[in-house]
Amino acid sequence: MKIEPSATRSHDHNACVHDAVATAVDLCEKRGARLTAQRRRVLELVWGSHRAVKAYEILDDLAREQPGARPPTVYRALEFLMAHGLVHRVDSLNAFVGCNHARDRHEAQFFICDGCGLVREIDEPSIGQAVTRGAKKLGFRVDRQTVEMHGRCEACQ
Amino acid sequence: MKIEPSATRSHDHNACVHDAVATAVDLCEKRGARLTAQRRRVLELVWGSHRAVKAYEILDDLAREQPGARPPTVYRALEFLMAHGLVHRVDSLNAFVGCNHARDRHEAQFFICDGCGLVREIDEPSIGQAVTRGAKKLGFRVDRQTVEMHGRCEACQ
DNA sequence: AGCGGATACGTAATATTATAACGTTTTCGA
DNA sequence: TCGAAAACGTTATAATATTACGTATCCGCT
Numbered sequence: 001m002k003i004e005p006s007a008t009r010s011h012d013h014n015a016c017v018h019d020a021v022a023t024a025v026d027l028c029e030k031r032g033a034r035l036t037a038q039r040r041r042v043l044e045l046v047w048g049s050h051r052a053v054k055a056y057e058i059l060d061d062l063a064r065e066q067p068g069a070r071p072p073t074v075y076r077a078l079e080f081l082m083a084h085g086l087v088h089r090v091d092s093l094n095a096f097v098g099c100n101h102a103r104d105r106h107e108a109q110f111f112i113c114d115g116c117g118l119v120r121e122i123d124e125p126s127i128g129q130a131v132t133r134g135a136k137k138l139g140f141r142v143d144r145q146t147v148e149m150h151g152r153c154e155a156c157q
Numbered sequence: 158m159k160i161e162p163s164a165t166r167s168h169d170h171n172a173c174v175h176d177a178v179a180t181a182v183d184l185c186e187k188r189g190a191r192l193t194a195q196r197r198r199v200l201e202l203v204w205g206s207h208r209a210v211k212a213y214e215i216l217d218d219l220a221r222e223q224p225g226a227r228p229p230t231v232y233r234a235l236e237f238l239m240a241h242g243l244v245h246r247v248d249s250l251n252a253f254v255g256c257n258h259a260r261d262r263h264e265a266q267f268f269i270c271d272g273c274g275l276v277r278e279i280d281e282p283s284i285g286q287a288v289t290r291g292a293k294k295l296g297f298r299v300d301r302q303t304v305e306m307h308g309r310c311e312a313c314q
Numbered sequence: 315a316g317c318g319g320a321t322a323c324g325t326a327a328t329a330t331t332a333t334a335a336c337g338t339t340t341t342c343g344a
Numbered sequence: 345t346c347g348a349a350a351a352c353g354t355t356a357t358a359a360t361a362t363t364a365c366g367t368a369t370c371c372g373c374t
Contacts, residue, residue, distance in 0.1 A: 034370080036322070055360070068324065075361065076323080091248040092303045094331095094360065111297045124291035127284065131306060134281035139311035140268045146249045148303040149288060154296035191341080193351070212331070225353065232332065233352080251331065251360095 017047040020098055024086050027102060033084060041065075042077035043098070046087050051117040052095035090119065092148045097121065109147040115156030174204040177255055181243050184259060190241060198222075199234035200255070203244050208274040209252035247276065249305045254278065266304040272313030 024043055028035040035043075045058045055074050062069040078096055081087040085102045089095075090110060097119045099108070109127055111120045127147060135142050181200055185192040192200075202215045212231050219226040235253055238244035242259045246252075247267060254276045256265070266284055268277045284304060292299050 034321075038323080070325065071361065072325085072363090073323075080322095091305070109291070111292065111295060111299075113297075114300070120295060120297075122291050122295070124287060124294075126287035126290060130281055130283035130287045131304075133283060134266070134279050135268065135306065135308070137281075138268060138277060138279070139314075140270075140277075140306070141308045141314055142268075142306045143271070143308040145307070146303060146305040147288075148248070149292065149297070149299045150302070151292070151298045151300040157296075157298055191350075195352080227354065228332065229334090229354085230352075237351095 013050075017044055020047045020086075020100070023102060024081075024084075027086070028084065031084070033080075038062075038066075038073065039077045039080050042074060043081055043086055046078075046081070046096050047098040050097075050119060052090045052093050052097045052112070052119050054095050058096075088121070090148060091146050092150065107145050107147070109145075109149075111149045111151070111153070113153035113156050114150050115152050118153050120153075170207075174201055177204045177243075177257070180259060181238075181241075184243070185241065188241070190237075195219075195223075195230065196234045196237050199231060200238055200243055203235075203238070203253050204255040207254075207276060209247045209250050209254045209269070209276050211252050215253075245278070247305060248303050249307065264302050264304070266302075266306075268306045268308070268310070270310035270313055271307050272309050275310050277310075 021040060021044060024040070025035055027033075041062065042058060045061050046053055048061075055071070055078065058078075059069055059071060059074045062074060078087060078089075082089060082096075085106075086099055087096050088099050088108045088110075090097055090112065093112065097110070100121060101123075106123060107128060109122050109124060111122060112118075128145075131142060131145060131147075178197060178201060181197070182192055184190075198219065199215060202218050203210055205218075212228070212235065215235075216226055216228060216231045219231060235244060235246075239246060239253075242263075243256055244253050245256050245265045245267075247254055247269065250269065254267070257278060258280075263280060264285060266279050266281060268279060269275075285302075288299060288302060288304075
């Protein structure tokens with residue numbers, strides 16, 4: 001279950017995945033949550049790119065190393081990872097991205113490039129504030145937000 | 158193809174659907190777009206509630222009056238209606254809602270009550286502004302936004 | 315160490331959501 | 345009224361996600 005370096009990915013990116021996993025291990029330890037080998041592997045696969053990855057892409061990857069893998073295998077792992085803020089679901093893509101600041105509780109806001117597929121998670125407090133303002137007008141209590149901006153990243157314009 | 162009054166819906170709501178359809182007819186006329194009987198019927202079905210409705214719910218309703226209805230029937234109609242801003246897709250629900258101000262081009266922002274299912278479309282310009290600010294920081298060009306707040310409406314809290 | 319409940323996982327089946335492909339019909343301007 | 349474009353009918357299938365149920369593993373407790 002060790003992470004093989006991949007010729008198609010930069011050294012930096014492998015390092016970044018490694019860090020993400022280290023953070024996850026740490027976080028789960030603190031919380032008494034069981035980051036099992038499978039869950040860790042799914043996390044690595046999600047972090048394997050800066051794109052959002054589809055559940056069935058993860059499944060295909062996983063099945064290569066573990067022929068018994070089935071949809072629930074992946075969805076269960078994702079559910080766990082999302083519950084711990086290690087991964088977010090991108091509703092507008094039916095796909096999943098690794099979270100690069102899982103430590104703190106936060107609302108996810110994404111910029112998604114429709115050119116290269118890059119997903120950037122941002123934290124723009126004024127978005128949250130504006131939303132809160134809108135919610136107050138309606139007497140609405142916000143529990144969860146989906147904020148996903150599609151367009152073109154700088155490189156793809 | 159006439160709209161029957163429904164015992165389960167208020168007079169006001171029927172009136173509201175009627176208005177929505179009138180607006181749609183008007184708008185399509187101006188744009189030279191063909192709001193066919195089927196498309197109009199799907200629009201009515203979407204407007205039939207203030208909830209977001211699933212494509213296959215629409216299909217079931219439609220199939221009751223028109224046994225030949227199939228998924229493409231519904232999805233094509235929805236595609237047309239969305240292209241004209243008469244309906245929005247709610248990504249976080251895989252569902253569709255009627256738009257109550259289709260006349261002007263606008264970005265859709267929703268408050269979705271997880272209690273009663275009510276969907277309120279709002280226009281809070283400060284959300285758009287905050288997003289623009291975030292985008293500028295990244296040099297990102299935003300083409301389309303998904304802003305969906307889940308929580309509880311005033312009545313359901 | 316060994317029991318027992320809780321958690322995680324294996325596996326098959328199926329539900330839900332959406333699109334592809336291709337032929338026919340309808341619309342509408344030239 | 346002809347012909348191209350748009351809309352629609354129909355079948356099939358792709359893509360996404362969950363249910364259900366049995367087994368294995370973990371872990372606190374004695």
